[in-house]
Each structure stands twice: as structure tokens, then as C-alpha cells.
Amino acid sequence: MTDRNEERIQHTHIGGQAVLEGVMMRGKYNWAIAVRQDDDNIHLEEHDLKTAASKRPWLGKPVIRGVVAFYETIVLAMQAFAVSAQYAGGLQEDERLSSREIGTTMVLGLALAILIFIVAPALLTNVLVGPATVRPFAWNVVDGLLRVFAFVAYIWGVGRVKDIQRVFAYHGAEHKTIHAYEHGLPLEPETIQRYETMHVRCGTSFLLMVMIIALVVYSLVPMKAILGAMGLDHRWAITLAAVLIRIILLPFIAGLAYEVIKWAGKAPDNPVVRALLWPGLQLQRMTTREPENDMVEVAVAAMKLVIAREEAETRPSAS
Secondary structure, X not given: OOOOOOOOOOOOOOEEEEEOOEEEEEOOOXXXXXXXXXXXXEEXXXXXXXXXXXXXHHHHOOOHHHHHHHHHHHHHHHHHHHHHHHHHOOOOHHHOOOHHHHHHHHHHHHHHHHHHXXXXXXXXXXXXXXXXXXXXXXXXXXXXXXXXXXXXXXXXXHOOOHXXXXXXXXXXXXXXXXXXXXXXXXXXXXXXXXXXXXXXXXXXXXXXXXXXXXXXXXXXXXHXXXXXXXXXXXXXXXXXXXXXXXXXXXXXXXXXXXXXXXXXXHOXXXXXXXXXXXXXXXXXXXXXXXXXXXXXXXXXXXXXXXXXXXXXXXXXXXX
């Protein structure tokens, strides 16, 4: 691992994601994916990146941009996984997921996430603490802690699967590659392997930040007054209303978490930032693994396509 003070860090907006036997990297103008195939060759492809904010500037405003980015990230993640499933698994062209299938998978995945991380904790809290209007502070604390526990337990559980462990190793390769690029060093496996597998802009840290901010936001919501105005007094009706309020506020919370992570990424050595991001970085110890050199090579292949596009777009045109 390199010393923090050894080189000056130039932080980048380039981010990435691990997929099946590969890595996807995303820049301002394109996204690229590299997948290690069964014959040991690396499949490469890149696509233009069109964001909603480029067409509607108001979508790039603080908090709002976080909501938009969260949605676009999920869509891109599904597209990248569809590509990796085809080339890493040796699927035929007609077996590749269609846009409709990707959309259906997204909806089902979101529904499952809401069930596990919002509905289930709320129902259990209702049993342990009672209605949300009787002891609202205790209710929100218990609900929040159960949500975090469910999240950590889920990551721990999926991390036992052998294929997911390889995805986590590619996750580590993605982070290490970005570290080396931020330090302006050659993108070579021997150099890249010096760095740690954790990174402040990781999606794992973002999701944990969402849960932490959710605990604060939900605690500030005057549940008793709102539910009283709605005329709800039945225990399970109150719980259902609390769940619905949580779902409605989720985009706003995601937007706030995005701003925190974006700010933190610009000042990772700030003591306040380091304390704020410490839990997320520790959680990344569960979602990353030390990669092999051939995994790093895959991450570098995707990164180079993004870097090349960035340089081409910013290069002064010939007069």
C-alpha cells in the first residue's frame, strides 16, 4: 500500500463498477466495459453516455442531480451486467437481455430492496417497539438500526457465494485502478496493486450513507402530527403509513447522500470527512477482495477506453 503523502492526488470524476468477470468504467462522455472471456481474451466495448442533465440543466441542481444519478446508475449497472453475462458466460446473441427484460429486472430488484430494507425493518420495529406514534424517537432508531443490520447481513450473505467473491475481487481491481490514475501513475498491474481496495466514492459507501441520512431525516418527520391529521389510529395502519412515507422520501434522501459523497470525494483527508466516511470504508472490506493481476488488466482495459475518450473530447480542435 502506498503512503498517502507519497504523491499528490488529482481526484477524477471517473467511476466504475464490477461485473461478472469484468469491470465497467464511466466517464463524462462514455462508458466502457471489459470482460474476461472463457478463452482468456478480453472483450471490450464502449458506448456514448447521455445524461438527463445534459438535456435539462435543472436536473443538474444539487440534490436533484443525486436522484437522477442514482436512477441512471441503476440503469447503466443493469446494462453492464447484461453485457458481462453474455461474454463471461458464453451466451449466444439471442440470449442477451432485452431492454424490456432489463427494465423488468430493475423493477423486481427495486421491489425486493424495498421489501428487505424498508418494509421488513418497519414491521419488526412495530412488533418490538409498538406504533410509530407512541415512541417515535425510539421507533426510528430501532428501525434504522434494523435496516443497517439487514444491509450488512445481506452483503455478508451474498459474499459467501463463490461467483460473487470474484465480482468483489474485480471491485477491488476497479478501485485500485482509479487510485493509480488519480496519482498520475502508469496503469500497470505492478503499480496498481500497491493501492488499497477501498475508495471514498464507492457505491457501498453511498448506500450506507443513504441509510445513515435516512435515520436522521425520518427522525425529523413529525409522524404523530401527520398520521393524526390523516385520522389513523390503528397500529398496522400507522405502520403502513410510516412505510409509505419512507418510500416517498427515499429519492430525497438519495439526493442528500449523493451530495455528501460528492463533497467527501473532493476532500478525503479532511478529519470530518474521514470520520463521516469511516463506516462505509470499513464496509468495503466486505465488498472488495484483493484482485489478481489479470483482473487488474481487465480494469485497466476499460479505464483506457474512458481516458482516451476524455482526452479526445478535451483536445483543442485543429484550426
